[in-house]
Amino acid sequence: MADEGGVRPARPHQRLTPDGRRMREVLTYSRRGARFTPRQQQAWEAHHEDWVIPDEAVDEPGFTWSAWFGREVPLVVEIGSGVGEATAALAPSRAAYDVLAFEVWRPGVADALWRVAEAGATNVRFCSVDAVWSMEHLVAPEGLVELWTFFPDPWHKKKHHKRRLVTPEFAALATSRLTPGAVWRLATDWADYAEQMVEVLDDEPGLEGGVVPRWEERPVTKFERKGLAAGRSITDLMYVRR
Ligand SMILES: C[S@@+](CC[C@H](N)C(=O)[O-])C[C@H]1O[C@@H](n2cnc3c(N)ncnc32)[C@H](O)[C@@H]1O
Secondary structure (H helix, E strand, O other): OOOOOOOOOOOOOOOOOOOEEEEOOOOOOOOOOOOHHHHHHHEEEEEEHHHOOOHHHHHOOOOOHHEEEOOOEEEEEEEEOOOOHHHHHHHHOOOOEEEEEOOOOHHHHHHHHHHHHHHHHEEEEEEEEHHHHHHHHHOOOOOOOEEEEEEEOOOHHHHHHHHHHOOOHHHHHHHHHHEEEEEEEEEEEEEHHHHHHHHHHOOOOOOEEEEOOOOOOOOOHHHHHHHHHOOOOOOOEEEOOO
């Protein structure tokens, strides 16, 4: 738990103005449909009790990730796991680590459940609480050995750029959560977001790295396929916490 002792501020969607209205928040995602396909429903029923951390659980005093993994080993975080293609491909070779996947889109989590089950991994848990809030309040400083952000929402329109995940503020937060030597891997199919990532992450004094050749361990995901089909090129980045 990162917020030692004190009362944690309300999660996004639960913050209220003094007169009781829901507070407008700048979030890196928009809410999408929550309807399950039959396959997602089946996977959800089979695995959510074991592998999905209920949103309300994080409000419990004394909440820890390790209690939900049932062990205490180094932690890897993926932000925006989508339908879990990268999660399911990368988790099995990291059996000695716990992999915590943040994804606010429930049908995506349900899809990820069957992918992870099919991959035979038991070291993955999913959390649908905003990853930015969770990184700040629930992940300990120097608590991560790896961080993955593959194809974060591009928010193309200029007026929406403030919703992009990779900003100087988030870079500082994420860096503080990485243990020295930990690796942050990113990928995007949007050239201007790749440029923003390089600019922001090069400016973060706690990080060292840049654009790298495609990470061969990373599988081609749904959003990568979309980008390629539309003729965009993919940029992989790797930064190491100093
Ligand atoms: C463009 S998709 C990419 C999904 C996947 N990584 C892939 O490559 O196919 C980005 C995902 O990030 C999720 N997301 C964005 N901001 C988030 C946040 N703050 N917390 C949790 N999930 C988030 C969205 O719901 C969306 O599914």
